[in-house]
Amino acid sequence: MTHDRTTEDAPVLAVDHLTHLYAPGKGFEDVSFNLWPGEVLGIVGESGSGKTTLLNAISARLEPQQGSVTYRSRTGEALSIYSIAERQRRLLMRTEWGIVWQQPLAGLRAAVSAGGNIGERLMAVGDRHYGHIRKQALKWMSNVELPENRVDDLPTTFSGGMQQRLQIARNLVTGPRLIFMDEPTGGLDVSVQARLLDLLRTLVVEMQLAVVIVTHDLGVARLLSHRLLVMQRGRVVEQGLTDRVLDDPHHPYTQLLVSSVL
Numbered sequence: 001m002t003h004d005r006t007t008e009d010a011p012v013l014a015v016d017h018l019t020h021l022y023a024p025g026k027g028f029e030d031v032s033f034n035l036w037p038g039e040v041l042g043i044v045g046e047s048g049s050g051k052t053t054l055l056n057a058i059s060a061r062l063e064p065q066q067g068s069v070t071y072r073s074r075t076g077e078a079l080s081i082y083s084i085a086e087r088q089r090r091l092l093m094r095t096e097w098g099i100v101w102q103q104p105l106a107g108l109r110a111a112v113s114a115g116g117n118i119g120e121r122l123m124a125v126g127d128r129h130y131g132h133i134r135k136q137a138l139k140w141m142s143n144v145e146l147p148e149n150r151v152d153d154l155p156t157t158f159s160g161g162m163q164q165r166l167q168i169a170r171n172l173v174t175g176p177r178l179i180f181m182d183e184p185t186g187g188l189d190v191s192v193q194a195r196l197l198d199l200l201r202t203l204v205v206e207m208q209l210a211v212v213i214v215t216h217d218l219g220v221a222r223l224l225s226h227r228l229l230v231m232q233r234g235r236v237v238e239q240g241l242t243d244r245v246l247d248d249p250h251h252p253y254t255q256l257l258v259s260s261v262l
């Protein structure tokens with residue numbers, strides 16, 4: 001996927017010398033990158049290389065030991081995400097950010113209907129008009145290609161692929177600017193995966209979303225991300241445009257990673 005950054009002047013997320021180590025080599029160390037509006041950044045690397053720990057730290061879920069994460073809000077304010085008040089951080093999470101987990105039920109409420117799962121996020125940002133909430137829920141069911149007549153069903157009655165679509169709808173209904181995804185297609189059948197990836201790609205472009213996506217699947221990374229960050233044992237060993245990194249890997253670890261899927 002290519003990305004044209006001609007009109008954007010400031011990153012939506014700036015990660016500066018970030019470190020969080022549980023033990024030497026466990027976690028991540030000295031990671032820096034910028035994410036621009038409308039850009040998708042893929043984080044790849046083997047199991048245990050620190051991808052999820054890094055994702056947690058940049059999405060305000062794990063306070064890092066060193067470094068800073070700065071988010072530029074919709075109004076243009078630069079917010080250091082671990083310095084702002086907890087209240088403001090929670091508000092950002094509900095409005096301007098979204099997170100898509102690998103296990104859809106981790107991001108859904110199992111005892112609430114599909115429509116309720118979508119509507120709940122609108123209510124959390126102050127929407128109280130039942131008719132409007134219902135209309136938006138139906139619209140988002142259809143946006144993620146879920147049958148509208150399943151709107152009153154519980155997510156536990158959905159297939160894994162459908163649950164993942166619902167989780168995406170719940171995240172996107174409030175029109176966020178920044179989405180974090182942790183292996184969003186992991187655990188799904190290959191054909192279900194392909195359709196979901198197609199949908200994600202379309203939504204990312206239509207909504208001009210900035211996305212950080214963690215995956216160990218280089219196919220997913222190639223399809224969705226503009227830029228890649230390759231991690232090995234908690235360190236970024238290579239970063240660059242996705243096609244360059246995958247077609248002409250410079251670091252021996254990236255070369256190994258790429259050759260292992262050929």
Ligand SMILES: Nc1ncnc2c1ncn2[C@@H]1O[C@H](COP(=O)(O)OP(=O)(O)OP(=O)(O)O)[C@@H](O)[C@H]1O
Pocket residue numbers: 022025026027045046047048049050051052053054216
């Ligand atoms: N809460 C924790 N306490 C101690 N060590 C942890 C904790 N969470 C993760 N680790 C360790 O940190 C390292 C990085 O884990 P992390 O989950 O970030 O890797 P990952 O690249 O996302 O792996 P995977 O692809 O398997 O999910 C691993 O060695 C893991 O065992």
